[in-house]
Amino acid sequence: MNSTLIIFGATGDLAGRFLLPALAELAAAETLPQDFSLTAVATAEMTHEAYRDHAAKKLNEHGAEHPESARSWILDRTRYRSTDVTDAADMADLIAESTSAPAPKAASAPAPAPKSASAPKSAPESGAGSAPVRDPPVTVYLALPTGLMPDALRALAAAGLPQGSRIAMEKPFGDDLNGAGELDDLLGELFGDDAAQMVFNVDHALGMAPLQAMLPLRFANPLPEAVWNGEHIAEFRLLWEESIALEGRARFYDSTGALKDVLQNHLMQLLTMSAMERPAGIESGWPSAAKLRARKTELLSAVRPLSGDDVLTSTRRARYTAGTLADDAEAEGKQVPDYVDEEGVDGSQSTETFAEVVLHIDSPRWQGTRFRLRTGKALARMRKGIEVLFRPVGAAQEGARLWIGLDGPFDVELDLNSSSSRDRSARLSLIGDQPRPDFTPYGHVLKDVLAGESDLAAGPEESMLSWQILTPVMEAWASGDVSMEDYPAGSAGPDSEPPTGPRPQPASGQLSDAKQQPVPGRRPDVEQQPFQGQRPDVEQPASERQP
């Protein structure tokens, strides 16, 4: 496991809300090497102590559930450096400094064992404060706005990274289809064939244990798999609804919006994990990263392209107006102004805080099923999960419903048709909890990134296909063809009818002619596999449940 971590964007929201708490979590679980050190980087001038104070506050705010000893263990190994991420010379100094000097406090303060006095699970490569290892590998985490990624990567390549180093890049991968293609080309230019091993495209949705569990749930049980198709499922709702609003992130969010921030990446991962065909290797535990990506790209390639007209019937966008946020642990019932009046927001940009898109997949398995992807900020409650609406059978008014919570509560709910007596129908709800995840999503991500694993990294092809699917939406929204709706902060969202989707699906057994154009992938690690869906003869059922 790499023991030197450098976080760019260390004063940002991601670092404070997720990365620092995840490091404390890993320290508490004794997963980090004893000689672990963190170099926190941003542009602001600050002393090590000032940064540690800042980090301690963030850990109190977002990581209070981790033991005090684990939080101090991280802080003791943290130094701060102001560096221009686009400057190669500055970058080279930073890397040399991060790998050659012991972390400022680690040499003087004995490392408190976070949970017990036992040895860490990963063997230390050198003790804290011992003689530096020559050119040890580093892990560079780019928690930066997307626009900075190309310059940061160029500077890193020019500075030269020690053998075995890794780069973690936050989503979204590029800003649109062209940007993602250019970024992929740039990675190839800068790092050649090593790019696939070296660069980890982070999408923390993939670190959510229940999303990983979708594969065993679907493929290691006969029950869901037998009905996991368009004949039985009318609609998937892939939801990433947040109760929080901007949280001071206007600089980032106002040039991004809900579609690019969440729908293009996290929700597309929910889509692929819910709908992909069986990946080879799942029967023996977990598929290889290449096999998994092959199934994901196959699925995304089969998403029916949206025409300009389809965008009108298949999408909604909105932004919040003044209101009171939900009274939960994150949003705390705060009052917020109209989105356009939030500090740092440029109202003329028409940035949406709510996005909904309905897609169809032209594969034998998924004929007639709607895939509804919905995300938004300042909504009535925090709800991330997958809702599966089954088609009604016989005289039943409603079909069965399955809910899988992804990010706490980790609830699973199965609503079935039953009856309370011979002549009265009633719903039977089976409710349970999923197994507790070992780590939070960012705990998983950081553990994998530091350990050099790639199973949970998102492939660049997936990102490009996702951008390709959404390009017509972005174009229609930019030209104003789909009007911007609004919703009071803290409400369930806009009160218009949810979109129902585009034109009728192709006649039974036929797949759409208008397939997505293949996106040229540079990485050699994606294997294309043919569809193995079993039901080419499924007909569109008469009753389609309305959202």
Ligand SMILES: NC(=O)C1=CN([C@@H]2O[C@H](COP(=O)(O)OP(=O)(O)OC[C@H]3O[C@@H](n4cnc5c(N)ncnc54)[C@H](OP(=O)(O)O)[C@@H]3O)[C@@H](O)[C@H]2O)C=CC1
């Ligand atoms: N916040 C979140 O909840 C999540 C964010 N992400 C992703 O993380 C990334 C960062 O988001 P977030 O933390 O919210 O953004 P913020 O705007 O909160 O933070 C951006 C960080 O980048 C630093 N920075 C900006 N310009 C430079 C530069 N030229 N050189 C060095 N550092 C620079 C800023 O430091 P300074 O102020 O000193 O310039 C700041 O630390 C985005 O890609 C986002 O998609 C992913 C998942 C969750």
Ligand SMILES: O=C1O[C@H](COP(=O)(O)O)[C@@H](O)[C@H](O)[C@H]1O
């Ligand atoms: O990627 C992002 O995710 C967060 C939400 O993450 P979660 O794990 O708390 O659901 C979101 O707030 C942020 O805007 C986005 O960049």
